[in-house]
Amino acid sequence: MANPRYISGKTPHSRETRMIFRNVDRVGWNPSIEKYLEDGGYNSFKKSLKMTPSEVTDEVKASGLRGRGGAGFPTGVKWGFIPPNNSKPVYLICNADESEPGTFKDRYILHQDPHQLIEGILISSYAVGAKIAYIYVREEFPEGAVILERAIEEARRAGLLGKKIAGTGFECEIYVHRGAGAYICGEETGLIESLEGKRPYPRIKPPYFPAALGLYMCPTIVNNVESLCHVKHVISMGGDKYSRLGTPRNTGTRILCVSGDVRKPGYFEIEVGKLTMGELINDLCGGMKKGRKLKAVIPGGSSAKVLRADETYTIRDGEGEKTIGLSDIPMDFDSLAACGSMAGSGGVIVMDDSRDMAWVLNNINTFYAHESCGQCTPCREGSLWMKKITDRMLEGGGVPSDVETLASVGDNIAGRTICAFGEACSWPTQSFVAKFPEEFKKHTKRRNVGKALNPEAKVASAGIKDKH
């Protein structure tokens, strides 16, 4: 049933280190358990069962693995937050909501290598003491959900799920839970509420940190698909060895997803920090399209702050402080943070000099206005306001105060909301307006009135504007 296009036999780029994506696009591969077992599948899980749960957690801590879902939080540390004297059931949730625009990595794991994920979930469940794990899959992966269900059934038949797994006292069930089309269900507490059958309104933290008060108010660990797959490799090679992949504090490999104006967009598994932005764009993605120049990059999913091609950044490395250009930024958590943006979910969106930044921001604003859950005031009201301003600018109705208003609406959201969606929706506006002021000013000139600067407006918002 899997769309054959996924298994293309496309060979990885020589700069890649395929670990998580080892089987993606692999010739002769399919998502069945037979293939997976032939390839040494579930050995890491069996290995983990010979360890104590806290030894497993210690390995993950030693590996330096940081979450691949967006925040880059150390996975082992998160697991350690489960209250030591806990007597309630513990849940593990695999976040397969993959919905940050620009991100397309979990998709391939789910569709092509589901057993790798199941193995990662089993090891992690064992470590944190979860007897039930839910995989929250976005609704837009209908095929993925079927593949996962089938893989879970295969694993059950192979005695890898249920009670007394592999003859030990460990028991675990995995269930697939499908979302229904909401970006906010990727936010872990929104996800939990959604899984509880409620509107996915994120919870306030404190007090509702999932590790203590998560699903059904029980300790709950939420991890991204890719993060859970990494756990398998951490156990397989040992935390120490894993930690030598990548760079210190930014260990292991990660999948970067490149889209936008490059010649060969796609996904690339690289050692974290061992590749620069320039290498990614020019070597792995074949550079910019013919005759086009790089203008800007959103480096970690659409909520990450935009980086301008001609900016310089100051970062610190082993040798001290240095000033670098966009192309020189190493693709890792800390460097991108030092450059004022983030590695986020690994979704790199590249824009060339043909792009109108107001148009780009408007597209992003439309996304966030549509996806705000609407629970808290600043995000509910501000996300739509920012969209309406950029809508109007593109329709030729911009006024000079718009630029300042846009920026200040963003400022009034970021840091003041219930969940990090507040930042996600305001960082684009804050950064685009700050970095490309001239492009926004252009849209506030009187002579624009009546000119449709956004030929797509008609298609994009057919009938919708009047309702807003």
Next chain:
Amino acid sequence: MAVSKKSSEDLVNVQVDGHWIRVPKGTRMIEACKQAAAEVPHYCYHPKLTSPGNCRMCLVEMGMPPRPTPGEEAELDAEGHAKINWMPRPVIACANTVAEGMGIRTQSLLAKECRQGVMEFLLINHPLDCPICDQAGECTLQEYSVEHGNGQSRFLESKVKKPKNVDIGPRIRLDDERCVLCSRCVRFSKEVVDDDVLGFVDRGSHNTLAVHPDRKLENNYSLNTVDICPVGALTSNDFRFKMRVWFMRETKSLCTGCARGCNTLIGSREGKIYRQGPRENNKVNSAWMCDSGRMEYHRLEDPARLTDPMIKRGRTHNVVDWTEAICRAAKDLSRFKGDELAIIASGGMTNEELYLTRTLAESLEAGVVDVVKRSGSGDDYLSHSDKNPNVNGARKILKLRSPGSRLKLIHAGIAEGKIKALLVLGEDLLDIGFSEEELGGLKCMVLVHMIANPTAKMSTVVLPGAGYAEKRGSMINATGRLQRLNKAIDSPGLSREDWEILQGLNRAVDGKDEVTELVDVFGEMTSAVSIFKGLSFAGIGDLGVDVMDTGESVPLLEREAKRVRDGLIVG
């Protein structure tokens, strides 16, 4: 305020806007600020409900002392407190609790900017038509926008359209465009009265409060949502557009709809009541009351209200003056005593009225005195199955071991013709099984009541009394709490407060020549009725005092206490 350096077991030191105070551990920041007289504006927070933290109006600046590195002494300020490191991000004061050494700034630039930002966001899609909004005058949006808003609008876009004038239940209307989505009403319905019929539909900026068409908001506590709605989104059909709130006078009183004795605030103007709502009393009704109790005041508007004392001559009642009526009643009643005379009082009377009934009964040597039981359906929240507000008072003052049990005796006595005279206080005998024929056999029947009911028609003397909101007095509720009833408006025409009428009868019978005040009646009662010993009328205060142990508890309060213990609500 004197401050000690180290926090004691249960108190922590917190700095609010530069001043140090000590508050119990676990106190929410917003409550700590309140104690420091730095009220933090808020919409979604309500101490009786869980805190979703959704409005973001209560954002404040927060800081903590740095964690000292082992072996190092914390840096102290002049007052001996550790220096505070202020966080760059604001925090919500409603859901976060204080910690030792915490600093809170409610007036810093950041805190003010946050409030201004939230106010602007709340107003951009809000209809700006306060002049025609019913909430005007008690709308927190209006109030805060004056205090915390920035005055002018930068919003050039069209507003989000939402449903207006939505029928969400028999007593309430909803204007979704005014709703600020604070979810107080949703949480009240779910958490306090287990009627989870309110919800939000759609999403984002289009979020809309709604009910399912098949399940309206019609529980007997629905109107509490109107009270807690911070804006004019939920309005009571009963009150809407009838009176501007700033014209009304408010009187602290009680509901007399049942034995709960919910504390109330009565809103009135020029002799007319426009609404009544709950007044917080955590020993009685928390912050709520039932809808039927709330509507009780309409009884006072009965077109059949008695306005003048009357004496029956032949088949008609003639209006007379008070002196004549009282004298006549006293004279008629005095002709009988012992088995010939009975008094039927009411569990709806105040303690003072009951006490004056007792002294009257003693002077008249009435053979039997009892009250009428009034039971109905109660619930697991506040509403009590005893629909009389003061049976406990009657029990103690009239010394009734089993109130209502002697009514049968009286009934039989009248039927047999043994009882020849009857004093009826606040009851309608035809409504409780007495027949016109039986009552017709009486030589004399004196009625004190506010309504021209069928019993009045049969009575030889009719003395017009006052309704619950037209008089003062005290009552003892189901859990044994003594509470005060206050007068919000005058009773109509020449009608009088019942205790005055009863005092008149007492004087006419015992011939003493003294006029007392209500407080003196209470004073007298303190020596005559043991449970009132040592009390004074004023000493009852606005919230009452416990005088009896009835062994009863309030289910709603018990659940509330559990939520407080669980840290879910402040209480």
Next chain:
Amino acid sequence: MEIPKELEKSADDAIGHYPPEEKRSAALPLLHLVQQEFGFINDDAISWVADKLAVEPIKILELVTFYPGFRQKAPGEYHIRVCRTLSCAMAGCHKTMEKICEIAGIDRSKVSHHDPIAVSSDGKFSIEFAECLASCGTGPVCLVGDDFHEEVKPENAKALLQQYK
């Protein structure tokens, strides 16, 4: 509304995935089952789900109206969701949308926030924009029913629709 036995059974199975006292968790699974069965979720279905999970019907309506994945009106025989988000927009998804509508005979001029789906006059196709489908490198992308399609350039629109004759 007639609930087929099969559906009732699948619903009970789904409820079994959650702790017995937390069956409300099965709300999304049940709504998916209903939508699979009937193509959309009507008022009766909302009440049925609410009854099954012992919650007030408003709590289910809250979900149906929140998630764009749930429809309250019948779509076409094949429902198309075209990604609208940045990478696909850069790849030309708006032109793709126009082209598909043109070929399938769909008029989108009446869609609104509350009614985002347009149906072709013959009822065969319906269409709406969706947000990022997590395949940004192969845009424009779309879902037709449960089938995923990549690189749907305007010139590929015709071939795409032909698969669903």
